Amino acid sequence: MWWDALGNYVTSLVFGTDDTAYDQWWTTSERRVHLVGKGVVRFHAVYWPAMLLSAGLPLPTDILVHDCVTVDGRKISKSGGTTVDPVALAASHGTDADFAGGLGNLVHRIVTMIHRFRGGIVPTSAPDESSGPALLDVFRRAIRAVWDIVEEANRCIDQAMGTGPG
Numbered sequence: 309m310w311w312d313a314l315g316n317y318v319t320s321l322v323f324g325t326d327d328t329a330y331d332q333w334w335t336t337s338e339r340r341v342h343l344v345g346k347g348v349v350r351f352h353a354v355y356w357p358a359m360l361l362s363a364g365l366p367l368p369t370d371i372l373v374h375d376c377v378t379v380d381g382r383k384i385s386k387s388g389g390t391t392v393d394p395v396a397l398a399a400s401h402g403t404d405a406d407f408a409g410g411l412g413n414l415v416h417r418i419v420t421m422i423h424r425f426r427g428g429i430v431p432t433s434a435p436d437e438s439s440g441p442a443l444l445d446v447f448r449r450a451i452r453a454v455w456d457i458v459e460e461a462n463r464c465i466d467q468a469m470g471t472g473p474g
Contacts, residue, residue, distance in 0.1 A: 311351075311355065311359070314351065314352070314355070314356045314359065315359075317334075317342075317356070318330060318334060318365070321333050321334055334365075334366060335366060338369070339369045339370060340366065340367070340368045340369050340370070341368065341369065341370045341371075341372060342356075342368045342370070342371045342372065343372045343374065344371065344372070344373055344374070345373070345374055345376065345377075346373050346374065346375060346376060347376065349371070349373055352368075352371055353371050356368075378390075379391075379392060413462060414458050414461055414462055414465075417462075417465055
């Protein structure tokens with residue numbers, strides 16, 4: 309069933325045990341952000357909050373929705389025949405394009421540095437209200453270069469920490 313997958317948001321934080329992860333990341337966190345594809349908005353913005361309300365649990369504070377991932381302008385879909393072969397993808401782009409190994413590693417390192425050097429406080433800035441539709445266009449152009457940025461940032465951190473090659 310689709311609804312049991314939603315419960316992973318809290319069960320992955322070992323909900324209902326003595327572990328502190330659920331309290332840290334869900335109950336007492338200022339923000340509970342969900343990043344979802346536009347095809348599942350109804351489940352994450354209607355049904356999941358209704359389930360949480362009925363259980364007396366805190367709701368997500370933000371639901372960020374991304375566009376569909378496409379191949380040749382068509383949404384990636386098993387039923388639509390637009391799947392991507394991960395072996396061919398790794399062969400053409402290399403394994404550094406792996407989310408967990410590249411961007412995930414960078415995010416983890418930045419979060420660790422924020423906790424270590426800023427006491428866990430992330431500097432904030434107010435969004436520019438005039439950005440609206442232009443922001444999406446900027447994001448779409450920027451995503452093409454994101455892996456270069458990730459790789460370079462990881463190289464800089466490796467060099468600064470003395471952990472990189474050579």
